[in-house]
Amino acid sequence: MRRGRDFGGELHEGRHFLAIRIYYEDTDFSGVVYHASYLRFLERGRTEFLRALGLGQRLLLAREGADAVGFVVRRMTIDFFKPARMDEIITVETRPHEIGGASIELAQRVLRGDDVLVDAEVRVAAVANGRPRRLPTEVRQILRHSTSPVNRQVADR
Amino acid sequence: MRRGRDFGGELHEGRHFLAIRIYYEDTDFSGVVYHASYLRFLERGRTEFLRALGLGQRLLLAREGADAVGFVVRRMTIDFFKPARMDEIITVETRPHEIGGASIELAQRVLRGDDVLVDAEVRVAAVANGRPRRLPTEVRQILRHSTSPVNRQVADR
Amino acid sequence: MRRGRDFGGELHEGRHFLAIRIYYEDTDFSGVVYHASYLRFLERGRTEFLRALGLGQRLLLAREGADAVGFVVRRMTIDFFKPARMDEIITVETRPHEIGGASIELAQRVLRGDDVLVDAEVRVAAVANGRPRRLPTEVRQILRHSTSPVNRQVADR
Amino acid sequence: MRRGRDFGGELHEGRHFLAIRIYYEDTDFSGVVYHASYLRFLERGRTEFLRALGLGQRLLLAREGADAVGFVVRRMTIDFFKPARMDEIITVETRPHEIGGASIELAQRVLRGDDVLVDAEVRVAAVANGRPRRLPTEVRQILRHSTSPVNRQVADR
Numbered sequence: 001m002r003r004g005r006d007f008g009g010e011l012h013e014g015r016h017f018l019a020i021r022i023y024y025e026d027t028d029f030s031g032v033v034y035h036a037s038y039l040r041f042l043e044r045g046r047t048e049f050l051r052a053l054g055l056g057q058r059l060l061l062a063r064e065g066a067d068a069v070g071f072v073v074r075r076m077t078i079d080f081f082k083p084a085r086m087d088e089i090i091t092v093e094t095r096p097h098e099i100g101g102a103s104i105e106l107a108q109r110v111l112r113g114d115d116v117l118v119d120a121e122v123r124v125a126a127v128a129n130g131r132p133r134r135l136p137t138e139v140r141q142i143l144r145h146s147t148s149p150v151n152r153q154v155a156d157r
Numbered sequence: 158m159r160r161g162r163d164f165g166g167e168l169h170e171g172r173h174f175l176a177i178r179i180y181y182e183d184t185d186f187s188g189v190v191y192h193a194s195y196l197r198f199l200e201r202g203r204t205e206f207l208r209a210l211g212l213g214q215r216l217l218l219a220r221e222g223a224d225a226v227g228f229v230v231r232r233m234t235i236d237f238f239k240p241a242r243m244d245e246i247i248t249v250e251t252r253p254h255e256i257g258g259a260s261i262e263l264a265q266r267v268l269r270g271d272d273v274l275v276d277a278e279v280r281v282a283a284v285a286n287g288r289p290r291r292l293p294t295e296v297r298q299i300l301r302h303s304t305s306p307v308n309r310q311v312a313d314r
Numbered sequence: 315m316r317r318g319r320d321f322g323g324e325l326h327e328g329r330h331f332l333a334i335r336i337y338y339e340d341t342d343f344s345g346v347v348y349h350a351s352y353l354r355f356l357e358r359g360r361t362e363f364l365r366a367l368g369l370g371q372r373l374l375l376a377r378e379g380a381d382a383v384g385f386v387v388r389r390m391t392i393d394f395f396k397p398a399r400m401d402e403i404i405t406v407e408t409r410p411h412e413i414g415g416a417s418i419e420l421a422q423r424v425l426r427g428d429d430v431l432v433d434a435e436v437r438v439a440a441v442a443n444g445r446p447r448r449l450p451t452e453v454r455q456i457l458r459h460s461t462s463p464v465n466r467q468v469a470d471r
Numbered sequence: 472m473r474r475g476r477d478f479g480g481e482l483h484e485g486r487h488f489l490a491i492r493i494y495y496e497d498t499d500f501s502g503v504v505y506h507a508s509y510l511r512f513l514e515r516g517r518t519e520f521l522r523a524l525g526l527g528q529r530l531l532l533a534r535e536g537a538d539a540v541g542f543v544v545r546r547m548t549i550d551f552f553k554p555a556r557m558d559e560i561i562t563v564e565t566r567p568h569e570i571g572g573a574s575i576e577l578a579q580r581v582l583r584g585d586d587v588l589v590d591a592e593v594r595v596a597a598v599a600n601g602r603p604r605r606l607p608t609e610v611r612q613i614l615r616h617s618t619s620p621v622n623r624q625v626a627d628r
Contacts (some may be wrong), residue, residue, distance in 0.1 A: 030218075035200070039196060073158075073192045077234045
């Protein structure tokens with residue numbers, strides 16, 4: 001499976017796939033990937049997922065006044081099943097599975113081929129100037145559309 | 158509260174406290190600490206907690222054959238309540254609350270004064286040569302002793 | 315210029331180009347990329363340059379006995395001209411310009427379009443078991459060939 | 472030598488010493504400290520050096536209008552002599568040796584006991600809103616005073 005190796009990854013059936021190469025910086029002296037590095041990979045996956053939907057984060061943050069919106073991680077449950085190693089290519093899969101008024105729940109996985117290395121449930125909240133705020137309507141619509149059955153069927157063809 | 162500012166932190170009533178300064182490297186362009194940096198802080202807390210009990214990780218890993226033991230994070234549930242900022246001093250609190258045959262459950266918090274910034278539940282498993290193994294008996298005893306009521310009373314004085 | 319956006323980058327006229335996206339993890343609270351992050355980018359560039367020549371680092375390190383070889387950075391002179399920002403795509407250019415008996419001098423740059431953001435001169439030495447060693451003959455030949463005028467002409471077509 | 476183990480390190484004879492513990496996050500799969508981690512250590516040393524002189528960076532950046540000042544690294548020459556390892560305590564030594572109108576040259580070293588692991592020459596420039604600016608007069612005076620022979624004698628006692 002070479003899914004997600006395009007620069008920025010790819011959307012497929014309502015899921016986003018981003019391939020990532022493991023470098024020295026990601027590993028630790030135990031010989032495998034340092035556990036906190038997976039959070040960096042997951043964040044890259046979320047950023048590219050949003051970008052693929054037209055929601056670049058620097059632009060969202062730079063919007064005027066009440067329209068400015070940033071995303072912060074509020075909660076994460078993460079299982080580490082198997083380690084990745086130097087030089088390997090892993091894939092981050094990102095799928096929103098609940099779009100609330102002020103937060104998004106995402107299911108994310110780190111895969112190596114068919115092996116699930118890491119499984120994560122991530123709640124991301126919208127903030128403006130450091131305070132919680134509602135998701136802008138068009139952001140919510142774009143996210144909901146990205147996960148609708150229709151969209152998945154279209155993507156499927 | 159200046160708890161934990163000794164080099165390596167301090168044990169107090171069965172809990173370990175480690176003070177940490179926030180530097181440039183820990184922050185991101187949103188202006189506050191990058192969410193994955195807290196995992197690095199929590200790992201420092203666990204490492205110093207184990208060291209305070211006489212369980213240095215490089216030594217444990219270097220032991221002969223069946224005695225070699227490393228720790229890996231298997232599962233983490235983490236809530237991010239409030240952000241830390243550049244130049245602040247935060248404290249990592251570490252407390253084991255379940256010592257199993259092959260894994261340890263730790264409750265950890267990141268505090269700024271009395272504010273709880275981050276709350277984490279962490280399961281750490283013992284491994285040798287990348288495979289699960291039982292915790293060596295004396296490691297288990299040391300960990301259990303660290304959390305016993307007697308020990309807490311003694312530490313209390 | 316979209317050079318280097320293939321997964322693993324590309325060799326062109328004796329130079330290697332690797333495109334890299336800037337993520338949250340790379341920035342700091344000053345709003346731009348943290349200065350040490352550029353060293354991570356440069357290391358990715360060197361790793362992909364070696365891989366493009368068939369010199370994967372995990373394989374080199376895993377070779378038997380006297381053939382094992384790792385690379386360590388011995389010296390670096392680095393100029394930081396302009397900062398990169400969140401969401402931008404930068405390119406790491408890597409070019410060996412001196413292949414010695416036990417070390418390699420590389421000229422590296424971080425570019426954003428035609429802008430030179432960072433310029434670095436890097437000396438990398440060969441080691442085995444933590445001790446200096448000579449570059450294996452075939453590694454030296456591959457590196458020298460990669461920078462020869464003939465090779466550059468061929469690459470040029 | 473236990474120099475610099477106070478929280479924030481210590482000034483001694485015009486030099487600043489900061490002790491740092493090596494954690495998992497600082498190492499890579501080669502078994503020793505990742506080369507870019509030393510830049511993080513050097514930055515911590517500079518930050519604590521400035522703080523010891525009363526020049527906290529978040530405060531400097533938050534000053535009003537023309538008084539706001541940030542520091543950015545412009546140039547670094549760095550020699551990596553020997554590696555540090557997990558669990559070790561190293562010391563970052565920081566000494567300004569040229570205070571210019573808009574930049575500072577610092578000599579920094581990473582020490583393990585008497586061993587010099589890393590030697591660095593760092594040029595740091597003053598900026599405001601991303602543009603070069605002159606060092607505020609009182610900042611320049613404080614830095615110059617910190618390195619004057621008189622101050623070194625006083626510190627010597």
